[in-house]
Amino acid sequence: MKPSSYIHSLSRIADTDGADPMAPCPDEVEAVIAALENNAEFMRIVRENPAPVRGIGITKYLEYRLYVPDCFIPVHLLGIDALPPQRIFDIGTGFGYFPYICESYDHEVLCMDLDTVPLYNASVAALGLDRRTHRIERFQPLPDIGRFDLITAFSVCFNRHNYPDVWGRDEWWYFLRNLVNDHLTPHGRIFMRLNPEVSDGAYGVEGLKDFFLSLDARITGMNVDFPDLSRIREIIRQEKSIASPTA
Numbered sequence: 001m002k003p004s005s006y007i008h009s010l011s012r013i014a015d016t017d018g019a020d021p022m023a024p025c026p027d028e029v030e031a032v033i034a035a036l037e038n039n040a041e042f043m044r045i046v047r048e049n050p051a052p053v054r055g056i057g058i059t060k061y062l063e064y065r066l067y068v069p070d071c072f073i074p075v076h077l078l079g080i081d082a083l084p085p086q087r088i089f090d091i092g093t094g095f096g097y098f099p100y101i102c103e104s105y106d107h108e109v110l111c112m113d114l115d116t117v118p119l120y121n122a123s124v125a126a127l128g129l130d131r132r133t134h135r136i137e138r139f140q141p142l143p144d145i146g147r148f149d150l151i152t153a154f155s156v157c158f159n160r161h162n163y164p165d166v167w168g169r170d171e172w173w174y175f176l177r178n179l180v181n182d183h184l185t186p187h188g189r190i191f192m193r194l195n196p197e198v199s200d201g202a203y204g205v206e207g208l209k210d211f212f213l214s215l216d217a218r219i220t221g222m223n224v225d226f227p228d229l230s231r232i233r234e235i236i237r238q239e240k241s242i243a244s245p246t247a
């Protein structure tokens with residue numbers, strides 16, 4: 001089966017903004033798969049871990065022929081394959097295929113994650129990714145990591161996904177303001193794919209989707225894309241002028 005054919009079997013494509021699921025070019029996909037298969041440490045991890053059950057648990061990512069094509073979907077959606085070298089910050093990296101593909105296009109990626117999952121630790125190391133260990137907490141700024149052209153977060157869990165205290169508007173505003181103020185370049189972009197909450201199969205907090213829309217997010221399914229941050233910057237300016245009117 002061609003890699004692009006695998007994509008049709010993945011439910012995650014339902015959230016990809018109408019992207020053509022055939023878009024990933026098999027040559028690009030095959031080049032990444034070939035690089036993985038030439039990576040002795042990566043293949044050792046694949047060999048020595050329990051055989052994955054399709055789509056279940058963390059070991060599912062060992063099926064690289066299934067998940068690498070999946071990660072090409074946002075690569076194409078965001079034009080990562082066509083952009084000049086960018087600084088990308090990937091939050092909650094997990095196994096690491098997405099940043100690995102980004103690096104294959106000469107982008108520089110900083111990853112951030114917990115270090116609590118040994119399989120993620122091993123794969124990220126085998127893929128040679130630069131990962132900073134940090135736990136994102138509500139109303140806490142990120143550490144000093146510099147500025148990025150693109151900030152991504154896929155299958156977001158740092159928002160207390162599926163906990164009763166899942167983030168609402170205030171937590172998200174604090175987080176987005178921190179990203180825009182301190183971690184994005186002037187024309188930067190934020191792209192997140194939230195996990196549907198069990199409480200409602202969607203955003204989990206009433207009004208949260210409308211809040212993102214009010215900040216000029218483009219929303220498709222659980223994708224929350226901020227291609228233009230002018231509205232957020234404008235609100236930040238207004239907040240500052242209210243806090244110190246004479247400044």
Ligand SMILES: C[S@@+](CC[C@H](N)C(=O)[O-])C[C@H]1O[C@@H](n2cnc3c(N)ncnc32)[C@H](O)[C@@H]1O
Nearest residue numbers: 092093094095113114134135136154155157158
């Ligand atoms: C569902 S996995 C998604 C992994 C990857 N982005 C993907 O789409 O395959 C969620 C990731 O978020 C990380 N995570 C969960 N809570 C976090 C927190 N508070 N701060 C930072 N990372 C967190 C987990 O360790 C895990 O790697």
